[in-house]
Structure formats: structure tokens, C-alpha cells
Amino acid sequence: MKAKTKRLSIVLVALLIVTALMTVLAACGDDDNGVVEYNDGTYTGISATDSKGAYGVVVLVVENNLVKEATFVVYQSNSVKKGEQYYLSHYNEELSEEEQSATYKAAKLAIDTINSLGAKLVGKINPDEVDETTGATSSYNQFVEAAKDAIEKAKK
Numbered sequence: 763m764k765a766k767t768k769r770l771s772i773v774l775v776a777l778l779i780v781t782a783l784m785t786v787l788a789a790c791g792d793d794d795n796g797v798v799e800y801n802d803g804t805y806t807g808i809s810a811t812d813s814k815g816a817y818g819v820v821v822l823v824v825e826n827n828l829v830k831e832a833t834f835v836v837y838q839s840n841s842v843k844k845g846e847q848y849y850l851s852h853y854n855e856e857l858s859e860e861e862q863s864a865t866y867k868a869a870k871l872a873i874d875t876i877n878s879l880g881a882k883l884v885g886k887i888n889p890d891e892v893d894e895t896t897g898a899t900s901s902y903n904q905f906v907e908a909a910k911d912a913i914e915k916a917k918k
Contacts, residue, residue: 800824800887800916807912809904815839818904820880824916828887832880834905845873872898879905887913 802825809818816838823831836844875898882892889909894902 799918800827800913801918802826803916805912805915807908807910807915809907809911811839812900812904816844816900816904818901818908820905820908820912822880822883822909822912822916824887824913828885829883829913832883832909834876834880834908836876836901836904844876871895872901876901876905883909889913 804821804823807820807822811817816836818834818836821833822829838844875895878895879892879902883889886892889906892902892906892909
């Protein structure tokens, strides 16, 4: 009888230890299996300023854990929106026609890139999935930083 009682005690202790370990491990784990969920709504994110004091602002609408709408604007240090005039101000009449054309094309590429970044985030939630475009690296970096700021605010 003592042998049965001893075996039963060992089994009970082992069950208690296993149960305790399972409880501890369950408490340490993610309830959502690592899946991040986001609140529906409109969120604004702001990047840090660059060396000239310019910064980017992203406004996005999150719905069903994805970006439904997104806009991106870059502001100069004086909080005036960078637009076509800012980029085309690099146009210099002292340049040759060929150089002026190249400058204009580069400015136009920067404008088009900035204006397209928000749309490229629609249907996604991770701004790192938006491809970087040559010619607007600083603006792209500001976009990613501002978008991450906005998305962080949307987390449940």
C-alpha cells in the first residue's frame, strides 16, 4: 500500500509541476500569437526635422487593420508646405538649357514621388513595404518615420 501511495504522490506532484509550468508559460506568451491589431480611425504622424528644419506629416485612415487612405506633406522649417515652387526654385537661369532641363526633371521627380507616397501605403500597414524612389530619399525617410508614428498611435 505504501508503494501505491508513494507512486500516487509522485504522479500528483508531477502533475502539479506540469500545471504550474503551463500556467507560467501561458502567462508569458502573447494572447494574440504576435498579431498586432489596430483601432479604426484617423491618425497623424510627424517625422523629425531634417538638417534644414523640414519635416513630414502623414495623415492616415486605418480600417480593418489596413491603411484605407493616406496623405503625406513635407513642410519647410517655417511650416510652409513644400510644393512645386520650392522644388522648382532650384531652377537657375545661369545654367545651360540641358542643365536646366535636368534640374527641372529632378525637381519634378521629387514632387511626383512625395505626392505618391501616401497612395502607396493604402492596403498595407507597414510603411517599410513602400518602395523607396530615387530622387527623394530624404522625403521618403520622413514619410516612413511619420507613417510609423501614426501607425503606432493606431495600435490597440
